[in-house]
Amino acid sequence: xxxxxxxxxxxxxxxxxxxxxxxxxxxxxxxxxxxxxxxxxxxxxxxxxxxxxxxxxxxxxxxxxxxxxxxxxxxxxxxxxxxxxxxxxxxxxxxxxxxxxxxxxxxxxxxxxxxxxxxxxxxxxxxxxxxxxxxxxxxxxxxxxxxxxxxxxxxxxxxxxxxxxxxxxxxxxxxxxxxxxxxxxxxxxxxxxxxxxxxxxxxxxxxxxxxxxxxxxxxxxxxxxxxxxxxxxxxxxxxxxxxxxxxxxxxxxxxxxxxxxxxxxxxxxxxxxxxxxxxxxxxxxxxxxxxxxxxxxxxxxxxxxxxxxxxxxxxxxxxxxxxxxxxxxxxxxxxxxxxxxxxxxxxxxxxxxxxxxxxxxxxxxxxxxxxxxxxxxxxxxxxxxxxxxxxxxxxxxxxxxxxxxxxxxxxxxxxxxxxxxx
Amino acid sequence: xxxxxxxxxxxxxxxxxxxxxxxxxxxxxxxxxxxxxxxxxxxxxxxxxxxxxxxxxxxxxxxxxxxxxxxxxxxxxxx
Numbered sequence: 001x002x003x004x005x006x007x008x009x010x011x012x013x014x015x016x017x018x019x020x021x022x023x024x025x026x027x028x029x030x031x032x033x034x035x036x037x038x039x040x041x042x043x044x045x046x047x048x049x050x051x052x053x054x055x056x057x058x059x060x061x062x063x064x065x066x067x068x069x070x071x072x073x074x075x076x077x078x079x080x081x082x083x084x085x086x087x088x089x090x091x092x093x094x095x096x097x098x099x100x101x102x103x104x105x106x107x108x109x110x111x112x113x114x115x116x117x118x119x120x121x122x123x124x125x126x127x128x129x130x131x132x133x134x135x136x137x138x139x140x141x142x143x144x145x146x147x148x149x150x151x152x153x154x155x156x157x158x159x160x161x162x163x164x165x166x167x168x169x170x171x172x173x174x175x176x177x178x179x180x181x182x183x184x185x186x187x188x189x190x191x192x193x194x195x196x197x198x199x200x201x202x203x204x205x206x207x208x209x210x211x212x213x214x215x216x217x218x219x220x221x222x223x224x225x226x227x228x229x230x231x232x233x234x235x236x237x238x239x240x241x242x243x244x245x246x247x248x249x250x251x252x253x254x255x256x257x258x259x260x261x262x263x264x265x266x267x268x269x270x271x272x273x274x275x276x277x278x279x280x281x282x283x284x285x286x287x288x289x290x291x292x293x294x295x296x297x298x299x300x301x302x303x304x305x306x307x308x309x310x311x312x313x314x315x316x317x318x319x320x321x322x323x324x325x326x327x328x329x330x331x332x333x334x335x336x337x338x339x340x341x342x343x344x345x346x347x348x349x350x351x352x353x354x355x356x357x358x359x360x361x362x363x364x365x366x367x368x369x370x371x372x373x374x375x376x377x378x379x380x381x382x383x384x385x386x387x388x389x390x391x392x393x394x395x396x397x398x399x400x401x402x403x404x405x406x407x408x409x410x411x412x413x414x415x416x417x418x419x420x421x422x
Numbered sequence: 423x424x425x426x427x428x429x430x431x432x433x434x435x436x437x438x439x440x441x442x443x444x445x446x447x448x449x450x451x452x453x454x455x456x457x458x459x460x461x462x463x464x465x466x467x468x469x470x471x472x473x474x475x476x477x478x479x480x481x482x483x484x485x486x487x488x489x490x491x492x493x494x495x496x497x498x499x500x501x
Contacts, residue, residue: 092464097471119425142458151457183465184426184434186458238463242432243439248459252442255456388474 083171084411085200085216087207089267090223091260093234095396096203098389099223102397103404104129105386107199107419117192120182128419130197134204135181137163142186153205153259160210167216170196199411208267219303219410221403222271226278227253232288269342272298273406275399282330282353290330292352293395295402299338299345303410306347307370307402309336318367325363328356334364351395358384361398372405374421379405428469435462 086103090096104111104126111124111131122133138145138152139159150157166176177191208214208222225233231253238244268274273295280290297306309316315337321327335350349368355361362380365371373379382401383392391397408419438458445452477484487496 092460093467097468101475142461145457146454149451149454151453152461153457182426183461183468184431186434186461234463237467241435241463241466243436244463248439248443251452252456252459252463255442255453256460259453 082415083173083196083198083200084218084414085167085171085202086219086221086407086410087214087217088201088203088221088223089205089207089264089271090203091205091225091230091256091264093237094223094225094230095233095391095400096223098391099221099400099403100124100131100201100203101389102382102386102400103201103407104131106382106401106404106408114192114194118180118182118189120184120189121180121192122183123178123180123192123194125197128197129199129201130194131201131203132178132194133181134158134163134202134207135183136179137166138181138188141181141188151256151259153256153263155206155209155263158206158209160206160213164210164212164216166194167200167202167213170194170200171216172196198415199407205264206267208270209263214270218414219407220271220273221407222268222274224265224268224274224276226276228279229277229288229291269344272301272304273403274341275396275403277396280330280352282333290353291394291396292350293399295349295395295399296339296341297347297349298341299347303413304372304406305370307349307368307372307406308347309334309349309368312369313338320360320364320367325360327353327360330354332360332364349399351398354394356393364398368402371402372409378421428466431462431466431469435459435466438462 088096088099090099100111104124107126107128109126109128111126111129113119113121114123114125122136124131135152137159138157140148140150140157145152145157148156162179166178169176173196175193175195178194179191180189181187182189202213202217207217208220214220231250234249234253235246238249239246276294276296278292278294279285279288280292282290282292295307297304299306309318316335318334318336319331320334321331330353332351332353332355335348335352337348339346339348351364355364358380361383362377365373365377365379368379371379379398379401382404383397386392386397389397391400412419438455442452442455442459445455473479478488479485483495487493490496
């Protein structure tokens with residue numbers, strides 16, 4: 001039997017013309033079946049075929065599902081001839097992994113560790129992005145660092161030559177065999193093979209420390225968490241753990257601080273965008289419950305335009321709560337204005353307080369410009385999708401999502417190709 | 423290869439905490455010990471977050487449907 005039906009890719013046009021056709025062939029005897037998708041993109045290249053053998057009488061659920069999801073469409077796109085490299089620097093426990101989840105979510109698909117490899121691998125691979133944890137380039141394992149009496153924050157503990165070689169190779173489209181640092185055992189495990197992705201994200205403590213690596217990164221992000229907030233977050237994270245106490249959390253932060261200030265913190269002056277998380281100024285708050293989050297965006301970069309509030313270049317303080325919007329305690333306060341950061345021109349966008357209803361966020365989003373969103377409400381939609389992540393009701397989630405959209409824009413500008421919003 | 427279990431992380435973390443607490447920071451550099459504590463705490467938190475984010479781990483129906491796509495409870499039509 002041969003079934004044929006037409007469909008459309010997502011389109012802004014309410015009545016688009018069909019731009020692809022599915023052919024579904026099924027043979028009742030062998031229960032073998034083929035799905036073919038013909039689209040405009042495929043006129044230029046070979047067809048995509050999915051086939052699977054099914055038990056007799058079973059419904060081809062997976063194929064139905066896949067055929068209508070964006071990930072299936074992406075298979076039709078041409079592989080870009082250039083890998084875009086994104087760098088994310090932050091200390092341990094500053095929300096790197098939450099940020100990664102938000103960012104990769106914008107490109108669709110769920111990132112997974114390499115199939116069939118080391119289950120303790122730190123790498124996450126999805127359709128378009130590969131996230132590499134730079135701890136894999138530790139020059140010494142846990143014991144080695146103890147013998148040398150250095151922390152993982154020290155540059156001596158990193159193998160920057162190998163890091164540079166690998167990032168360069170991946171950017172040029174070559175595959176590499178990357179070591180794995182096992183965070184549980186503290187040992188360096190045998191290498192895993194990493195193929196060159198469309199978007200390579202390197203995250204860790206030292207992505208911009210070495211000039212050779214720094215020059216390879218197309219877009220640099222730094223998560224800057226103030227000491228008070230770091231302390232509050234680590235209490236939330238570790239207080240319930242056996243053996244941990246307030247004292248041990250305090251000591252751990254204090255002991256790592258000199259190395260952090262010497263080697264990690266200075267990297268923020270090279271970043272294109274910095275997300276700063278500070279204690280609120282709205283109410284007295286000891287627990288770090290409410291946050292004041294600043295998005296510092298470098299001016300004059302070719303690959304992205306800073307987002308702004310109301311009027312570009314002005315200095316604006318805005319309290320959205322009032323007649324049009326009812327906020328609960330302690331309310332929301334926005335700020336926008338030009339500033340300098342380590343002697344460079346920047347635009348600062350700031351949000352203090354938290355929202356607990358989504359209307360508040362869409363109201364704020366509708367007054368932001370240059371967000372790199374592809375449709376009205378995209379930021380709010382992304383935040384809704386990931387509402388279980390930490391920071392989803394305050395500026396951290398909002399600005400992380402905004403930076404994720406900027407990453408997409410950077411990618412589009414480099415490869416000169418549109419990404420279909422998911 | 424076997425995936426490290428939360429139990430193993432706990433054991434390592436307890437050992438690391440003992441070492442770090444025993445270190446006398448007035449006479450020696452204790453940063454590497456505390457760094458190890460931080461590394462293991464972060465690893466544990468990541469494990470928890472991964473488990474929370476995986477619907478097949480905390481939703482009995484999702485767990486069942488992972489292996490039984492054609493069961494009545496699990497079939498999904500996208501048309």
